[in-house]
Amino acid sequence: MSRIVVVSNRVALPQKSGGSAGGLAVAVNAALKDKGGIWFGWSGRVAPEPSDAPEVTHRAGITYAVIDLTGEDYQEYYNGFANRVLWPVLHYRADLAEFSRADLSGYMRVNRMFADHLARILKPDDIVWIHDYHMMPLARHLRERGHMNRMGFFLHIPMPPADIIQAVPQHAQTVGALAHYDLVGFQTDGDRDNFARYLEFSGGRITPDGTGCDIGGRQVTLGTFPVAIETAAFARRARHAHRTRYVKAFRESLSDRKLIIGVDRLDYSKGIPNRFDAYEHFLRTVPEWHDRVSYVQITPKSRTDVPEYQEMDRDVSHKAGQINGAYSDVTWTPLRYVNRTYSRSALAGFYRVADAAMVTPLRDGMNLVAKEFVAAQDPCDPGVLVLSQFAGAAAELGAGALLVNPHDTESMAAALKRALEMPLAERRERHSRMMRVLEARDIDHWAEAFLEALVPEETSARRAIALPRAAIRSVVRLPATWARDLLLRGA
Incomplete structure (x- = not known):
């Protein structure tokens, strides 16, 4: 049975004290405790040296695999390029972007580091679901390391029109790297269509219905999956x-x-x-x-x-x-x-x-x-x-x-x-x-729709998962609660 590997910028580790967990941790435990799975990402800690290997914790059937960032990583990748360039530009506020080559370099460096650590965890039949603007290039780095897994990406924030996307310096390395995913999901049809036009501007051929693109010899599916609640x-x-x-x-x-x-x-x-x-x-x-x-x-x-x-x-x-x-x-x-x-x-x-x-x-x-x-x-x-x-x-x-x-x-x-x-x-x-x-269109409907689009019914990978529909629905409750967690915690 294939595993679901969820990747997000932050991971909420289980509390050893048994105290009340945050909304994100509760959601992951509820989603994965009966079937196993991995939640991979940043620990939230800033350390003097980068992690040599992920810190792994097992709790209630979930494997938490986290790495630390250095102060330089945190400033350049997170505070810098992710939140001072991508966040404003993707929210239609290119005038607020503050670009530096050092921050872009840090953003790419941290994504490569994530790929290095994740590459040692992945199995060939794992289904990988990556979340949000912090990790747009991650699939490309995993492909470069030989991983041909089914990989999906979901953007929780808006996707602006092509001319605004082009305000991101060296946008092909970041936003354009989304073409290395098998499925890229958006909140609205407008977001999806904006990205389709950007890919077309970049040399891609969009399908007549606007839900797919042939670019650089790869096929990427584009979908609309409005995040829901329970x-x-x-x-x-x-x-x-x-x-x-x-x-x-x-x-x-x-x-x-x-x-x-x-x-x-x-x-x-x-x-x-x-x-x-x-x-x-x-x-x-x-x-x-x-x-x-x-x-x-x-x-x-x-x-x-x-x-x-x-x-x-x-x-x-x-x-x-x-x-x-x-x-x-x-x-x-x-x-x-x-x-x-x-x-x-x-x-x-x-x-x-x-x-x-x-x-x-x-x-x-x-x-x-x-x-x-x-x-x-x-x-x-x-x-x-x-x-x-x-x-x-x-x-x-x-x-x-x-x-x-x-x-x-x-x-x-x-x-x-x-x-x-x-x-x-x-x-x-x-x-x-x-x-x-x-x-x-609650969280169950959203989860089912995304997973079925990522791993189509007719593929051998989809058959390998062989999860009951109820299990499929519960596996991916994470992103909606994760988005809610971001709203109130600013992660």
Whole structure:
């Protein structure tokens, strides 16, 4: 039986103390404990010397194989090229990219190092699933080392148009290296089509339906696989959390005011300043809502050692203070801006209490907060999702959400007012539409679709896996939870 080898930038090692594990670790244990598998990647540690070999830990049927990075690796590969070039460019912000040849060299060096270590672990029939922009060239390096395994790649963040991709210096070595995978998966059809046009620009021949490309003598399949959540499980979590003492105390602190909620990692792609501007406009132009609504913005800090993020933190905190200084009184604080991480259970309870959610990124691959908010609602009295048209989730939830342009302050404020005043019948209808999508396309559906595309039914490799459908579905629950983990931890 072939193994599934999951590769991600970070790996959450099991806690020897037996304490509560993070969401990612819980997901991997649930996915792989009955069938075995490998989770390979960076340990999260920065060491004086690079690892000679992966540190291997076995727990509940999962093999964790991790390596350390040196300080130079961390600065050039992670803080440098991955997060100061690829992240902004792929989020359509080429103007924010800060390129240096040293960072590109470090990015390629670390990918080669990952390939060296992974090459010693792989068996010929392993199925390899690699995740996100940190490791775009990894398949090419593995191919150079003679590994012809089926390899899939999933991009959790957006893929911009070809002319923006070309803003990445030496883009053929990084983004272009995705052509060495058997399957490249994207969040939306738009992302997939953007990459197809880039490959065509690079000399590839795209199939008429846009789902494949012949380039450099290789065939690469392109697919759309919107990341999902465990819809039923998250709904149960929200119902339970709603009854906990902690969430009850939070609800009581609102004093019967309506609740608007936002949950985002501190990042310029999330559009938090734009959202604050819209809320301020709402308070200025709709004074009858004063002291009748509270907006809670939960924003864990990320990349705190990067100067741009430090400046962003100061700016957002200053804006929150301005709003409260202008509109609050001794009995009402219109905006609660909280810089800490909460458990998924606590967040589920907060979502269920909320009357509206502001999920308004300037650009986002998917945004699982939108899906979790919908799943957490009481179907008899649901809240309203205010969703950016530039979030990947808009393609699936647009029929039920209030879609907004996060650059249009007045329209966002108007949508917020509409959400708070929406009649119950309309709220129920909109929520029902979105839940039908989430229930039909949950994490099981997503996992099955990706694996079947990576290892087609007619190939001998697909037959070699011979996993029951339920096992196939559970094997790859990792990426959705991993994306959620990234959102709140900034990994």
